[in-house]
Amino acid sequence: MPEPPAVTMSATLAADEALARRRRAGEHVVSLASGEIGLPVLPGLRERLGAAADRNAYGPVAGSAGLRTAAAGYWGRRSLPTDPDQVVCGPGSKPLLFALLLAVGGDVVIPAPSWVSYAAQARLTGAEPLAVPTPPGEGGVPDPDALRAAVAKARAAGRDPRCVVVTVPDNPTGTIPSRGTVRRLAEAARDLDLVVVSDEIYTDLVFDPADRAHSPALEAPERTVVTTGLSKNLALGGWRIGVARLPDGPLGRKLGTRLTGIASQIWSSTPAPVQEAAAWAFAEPPEVVGYAAAGRRLHQAVARAVARRFTDTGALLAPVRATCYLYPDFEPLREPLADKWGVRDGDALTELLADRYGIGLLPGSAFGDDPNALRVRAATGRLYGETRTERQAALDAPEPLRLPWIRAALERIDAALGDLAR
Incomplete structure (x- = not known):
């Protein structure tokens, strides 16, 4: 009988679980690996779900x-x-x-x-x-x-x-x-x-x-x-x-x-x-349209702020036009990364950022990219807060980058990338 196809854990879900274990161990980590959108549920949706519970x-x-x-x-x-x-x-x-x-x-x-x-x-x-x-x-x-x-x-x-x-x-x-x-x-x-x-x-x-x-x-x-x-x-x-x-x-x-x-x-x-x-x-009643628009504004502000940190370091990055995903390429930094850190591919780069700086990303190889490339995927949807109150504040904020928890995450990313390329 032929062997069934190999089944491995989804890379995004595996990264989520690994970062959650580190949090439970008391480590402070910044998650840029998950596809989760860290925002509160729209009240109208919550009400309709509860009202339909007997169906x-x-x-x-x-x-x-x-x-x-x-x-x-x-x-x-x-x-x-x-x-x-x-x-x-x-x-x-x-x-x-x-x-x-x-x-x-x-x-x-x-x-x-x-x-x-x-x-x-x-x-x-x-x-x-x-x-x-x-x-x-x-x-x-x-x-x-x-x-x-x-x-x-x-x-x-x-x-x-x-x-x-x-x-x-x-x-x-x-x-x-x-x-x-x-x-x-x-x-x-x-x-x-x-x-x-x-x-x-x-x-x-x-x-x-x-x-x-x-x-x-x-x-x-x-x-x-x-x-x-x-x-x-x-x-x-x-x-x-x-x-x-x-x-x-x-x-x-x-x-x-x-x-x-x-x-x-x-x-x-x-x-x-x-x-x-x-x-x-x-x-798409007005409440839904307004929530989606607020989410887009938040994604745009935070994703572009993180994108600037990558490009300021010297990574290559296409202009951010949608989603909360970034795909920086560290190829311009290949020589210093290899000389200083022994990093020669995306897997080693993500391991270094996770182990030394507590920043979780995914290597390009998880997405079928060339395993020798220095490309990684960053997702900013988990930076909006740890509690429902924080996440709602991020969604409502006219200037979310000023919120202390988002500012702290950006400063952590900035410091790690700066040290990486220095």
């Missing part, structure tokens, strides 16, 4: 009519007209993505670098991830020309790539692919008969409204599945709620049948109380 029936596998209608409206306001029958709900966008890979079948093209779970999920389905580099400064999508070449080579070798996963905007780089690149990606997917799975969980965390990310579903609507959730824009990671928008047409109906069949065997239905609260959130 204990399984409900439809694809999700309640109210949630699917609200999600359809959410996408419609983003220039993607959607029928509720195109929507499937799940307990987080992460299991939805996994179920979609199962539904599509075949090998999976992923960007390099890309979110830590894409390659792992592909392997868990029994497929092979096919990593294709992203264009400079445009993370989240494989370079379209390189995609064509890689798929042709893979098929010539007997492999069966059937879909390409993209992230718009991107984790880990916090960048946004241009419209032209997305258009060329869609053309390549059409020519190669690939399904596009577009993870758009960060689409509401673009700092400038005029800089909105361009969805592949606008360019290849007949073959693009879009997924999103509320873990990032509304900081509801622990509530586990996600939605997928299937294409309108034969492919969408086929995928929908397979996806709901898989869901029926794995999670049966998403918790009904969470669906009730999520339906209100996806309808």
Whole structure:
């Protein structure tokens, strides 16, 4: 019997647990490793979740009519007209993505670098991830020309790539692919008969409204599945709620049948109380719109402040346009890092920053990047405070960088990076 695919702990969750152990041991650590958005729950969401606590029936596998209608409206306001029958709900966008890979079948093209779970999920389905580099400064999508070449080579070798996963905007780089690149990606997917799975969980965390990310579903609507959730824009990671928008047409109906069949065997239905609260959130009443806007302002202020610390040290970093993620490259410091610290790759760099300075980051290798590169991923979403009071103050503050706990974290990062490069 063949061995099952190796399953390792998600790098972000493993880093969270390691930093939590150090905190319990009395160490003062600064977490820049987690994808957690450290903000309080919007009161209106809390109230609706509690009011729906007695909804204990399984409900439809694809999700309640109210949630699917609200999600359809959410996408419609983003220039993607959607029928509720195109929507499937799940307990987080992460299991939805996994179920979609199962539904599509075949090998999976992923960007390099890309979110830590894409390659792992592909392997868990029994497929092979096919990593294709992203264009400079445009993370989240494989370079379209390189995609064509890689798929042709893979098929010539007997492999069966059937879909390409993209992230718009991107984790880990916090960048946004241009419209032209997305258009060329869609053309390549059409020519190669690939399904596009577009993870758009960060689409509401673009700092400038005029800089909105361009969805592949606008360019290849007949073959693009879009997924999103509320873990990032509304900081509801622990509530586990996600939605997928299937294409309108034969492919969408086929995928929908397979996806709901898989869901029926794995999670049966998403918790009904969470669906009730999520339906209100996806309808985007003024309270939700205001909360999301406040979150974007906070992410922008803190992420750009941390970005300045990296670039002042001499690291290379693309302009921060979205999310709370940074992807600095310490290549200009390779010689002094090697001479002074014996650091020659991203893994050693993150170990040094964690062990000597108590600053947790993730190496680029966790995201499928070149293991010899000196790139790391920093996430600023955990800098907003340790208590609900602090986090609410950060969300409300017109100048969050003046808050003592955020200022202290920035000073700690500044001192560590300065010592590192000195």
